[in-house]
Amino acid sequence: MTPRPRLLFVSPRFLFPADQGGKIRTTQILRGMKGGRFEIVLASPASSKAVNRYRDELAGICDRFIDWPEIAQGPLKDLTRFRHLFSLLPIPVISDYSPAGAHTVQQALANEADVVVFDFLHARVLAPEKLDRPSILFTHNVEAEIFRRHAEVASNPIKRAIWQQQFRKMQHYEAASVRRFDTVVAVSERDAENFSAIPGNHQVRTIPTGVDLDYFPYAAPGDEEHLVFTGAMDWQANIDGIEFFMEQVWPQVVARRPHARVTIVGRNPAPSLVERARRRNLPFEFTGFVDDIRQPVQGAAAYIIPLRVGGGTRIKAFEAMAMGLPVVSTGLGVEGLPLTPEEHYLLADSAADFAKALVRLLEDHSLRNRLSRQARDYVEAHFSSQAVADCFEGICRDTLDGNKHSRTRC
Known part of the structure; x- marks a missing residue:
């Protein structure tokens, strides 16, 4: 041979x-x-x-x-x-x-x-x-x-x-x-x-x-006002994105949806971010490293990608879509991915637009389900x-x- x-x-x-x-x-x-x-x-x-x-x-x-x-x-x-x-x-x-x-x-x-x-x-x-x-x-x-x-x-x-x-x-x-x-x-x-x-x-x-479609099975989005993010929290682009979300987007979201909460899944969260959320009594959970990201995000109502810096493509977007999590992202957060706003995700570049998109998702059950199903079908068809x-x-x-x-x- x-x-x-x-x-x-x-x-x-x-x-x-x-x-x-x-x-x-x-x-x-x-x-x-x-x-x-x-x-x-x-x-x-x-x-x-x-x-x-x-x-x-x-x-x-x-x-x-x-x-x-x-x-x-x-x-x-x-x-x-x-x-x-x-x-x-x-x-x-x-x-x-x-x-x-x-x-x-x-x-x-x-x-x-x-x-x-x-x-x-x-x-x-x-x-x-x-x-x-x-x-x-x-x-x-x-x-x-x-x-x-x-x-x-x-x-x-x-x-x-x-x-x-x-x-x-x-x-x-x-x-x-x-x-x-x-x-x-x-x-x-x-x-x-x-x-x-x-x-x-x-x-x-x-x-x-x-995306590994077997590892990330589909589930319908949840009805609780639970927002999630995944990514290494010792990477500066992710730190900047969560700081932007915490300081500029979150106050506008909670003004409309006071029971909303956020889970941030990723290794080594910056102590300054964790302390800032604790000091202000924000409902932000930083999990740190987890062996399996699927469990802490399962059943969430929306997946956020509030990135302002970065490059390449965002695998995290496809993973979220595969799991049926409706995505709200800046344009840079899905840069390089052939996605269509309103069909596969909601696009929001300013803090006001990001907050508005999240409130819209949290208030509209049919929109969550439509984006969830369309996104999963799309990655199944094209991106194994x-x-x-x-x-x-x-x-x-x-x-x-x-x-x-x-x-x-x-």
């Missing part, structure tokens, strides 16, 4: 628990590819404790796992990251560099790779100067755009200046990165257009966003996670074969 070509998949993050959109997308793709055209070797930082805990999950997404020691994250990690403020590289990128990681990747490329995927833009910092294998950069966002948006919404002049500085560094790093790979994979047509506009780049391909995995596998095959004019259509 002819051996399968070996795909080396390099991630700068250990992928479990899959508690962020990028990690969810990556694990779904690898799970769908496992046992297919490629033998998959996954490389990432990890602790021995994490490897033992998630041994079965790793076996479900790769044929072999290789690792290097994770960078220790102490209680002052946010402060120590700022020692990189004057680095030529953006802070999040240089923070992911590891000599052990770079050495492990170099060895794996020499011994085990027919084609290599670097997952997330940050992973490029672990790549050797010269890549002598067919190579793919899997982007989950246009990172420079996220930094620019943070600078635009920052009210503190010092923070704004730091974001602007980091934006310029990220813009340079991102442009240099996409030129180094044979194929760049984007998660939306909009992101692909951004990368295609960079002079000197190679092939840019787009994959759709998918297996279809996305098949698409990604085809891109890997085309890159390995040196096919500059893609045969794979997604």
Whole structure:
């Protein structure tokens, strides 16, 4: 039997628990590819404790796992990251560099790779100067755009200046990165257009966003005035979104619906947010990390995406739609997703419009049910996670074969 070509998949993050959109997308793709055209070797930082805990999950997404020691994250990690403020590289990128990681990747490329995927833009910092294998950069966002948006919404002049500085560094790093790979994979047509506009780049391909429809079964929305949000609460874009919701949207909602309440599901909620809600006696529950997000959101009346910064696509929107949760979102919160307002979700960019949309949902049972059913039907018809995995596998095959004019259509 002819051996399968070996795909080396390099991630700068250990992928479990899959508690962020990028990690969810990556694990779904690898799970769908496992046992297919490629033998998959996954490389990432990890602790021995994490490897033992998630041994079965790793076996479900790769044929072999290789690792290097994770960078220790102490209680002052946010402060120590700022020692990189004057680095030529953006802070999040240089923070992911590891000599052990770079050495492990170099060895794996020499011994085990027919084609290599670097997952997330940050992973490029672990790549050797010269890549002598067919190579793919899997982007989950246009990172420079996220930094620019943070600078635009920052009210503190010092923070704004730091974001602007980091934006310029990220813009340079991102442009240099996409030129180094044979194929760049984007998660939306909009992101692909951004990368295609960079002079000197190679092939840019787009994959759709998918959702595990078996894991997220449908249920009708509830009648209680329960609003929910899911997302890592140590990610600045989510912190900004919840601050915006708490300060500007919530007072307008509760003025009309005084019994409404909010559950925010996500790891490491910012202490300042939790304390602000407690001090003001707001009915906001911060769950912290949960093993299964389905339980705390089940039966909610609406799912909120009040994001003002970010990039890529929002897996959280499709997960909510799959579960039958009516979605209210800013335009940026569903950016990159082919959704139609009033048919699949309610669009609201200003605080007043966001509050009005939520009150409308809470007061209109038939609207909740209509949006719920239409949204589930839509993701069922077009966005299964297996279809996305098949698409990604085809891109890997085309890159390995040196096919500059893609045969794979997604």
